Amino acid sequence: MAEGDTILRLARRFESTLLGETVAASAPNPRGKAARIERLDGQTLEAVESHGKHLLLGFGELSLHCHLGMSGGWHFYRPRSRWRRPRSSAWAVLSNEEWEAVQFGGPTLQVGPTARVRRNPQWTRLGPDILAADFDPEAVIPALRADPTRGLGDALLDQHLVAGIGNIFKSEACFAARVDPWRAVGDVSDEELGKVLIAAREQMLSAVELGTRHNFQIYKRRQSVCPSCRGPVSSRGQGDANRTTYWCPRCQG
Ligand SMILES: [Zn+2]
Structure with missing residues (x-):
């Protein structure tokens, strides 16, 4: 189950693999197409932010907002390695020459204009992040x-x-x-x-x-x-x- 520790660990994984990288983006499963994942194709991952159980990936004008809930997850694979789940079930694939970050399931996955994503009440109404450096x-x-x-x-x-x-x-x-x-x-x-x-x-x-x-x-x-x-x-x-x-x-x- 994804709680804050899972999401912070995930944010660090993105920082060590795809941050600063221009990614190829695809959505093998129709749910990912509905989330407009393919708009990220050719964009550069510029910012990674976790807050509680929510993850924001910033690509300049566009951002990806993700909440994994009870069942969602991101897997990181080397290219051409075997995935633990069928490719057709992946909602999002973000990749460069060294890594494939693959997302499956969960209640929230959406790509949109960064300003709109950041105004989403799901994000703005969160209380203080228990894992923030300055948590009081x-x-x-x-x-x-x-x-x-x-x-x-x-x-x-x-x-x-x-x-x-x-x-x-x-x-x-x-x-x-x-x-x-x-x-x-x-x-x-x-x-x-x-x-x-x-x-x-x-x-x-x-x-x-x-x-x-x-x-x-x-x-x-x-x-x-x-x-x-x-x-x-x-x-x-x-x-x-x-x-x-x-x-x-x-x-x-
Ligand atoms: Zn006891």
């Missing part, structure tokens, strides 16, 4: 409490409040900070909210640096034991979207 938890805490009755685990997923945390790091960060994700945010102290945000940031930055995620402590450990107290891990759908939250009632009680 203090600045996010009042927003997280805007609806004081909302459950912490649900509020952490609201990309308008803080951008980048997804379902995995929601559970992992609350466990690391030993805060119950079911508590109403109005009842969670500033110190506890700060701990949760810092834990999420550190876990995700670590995943970016390692190039892979750590073994999860609590996520998808249903019917398993808590690595700290050996008690049972609980899980239940939370919030309007009913996203499963994992927690240890003993350690996070």
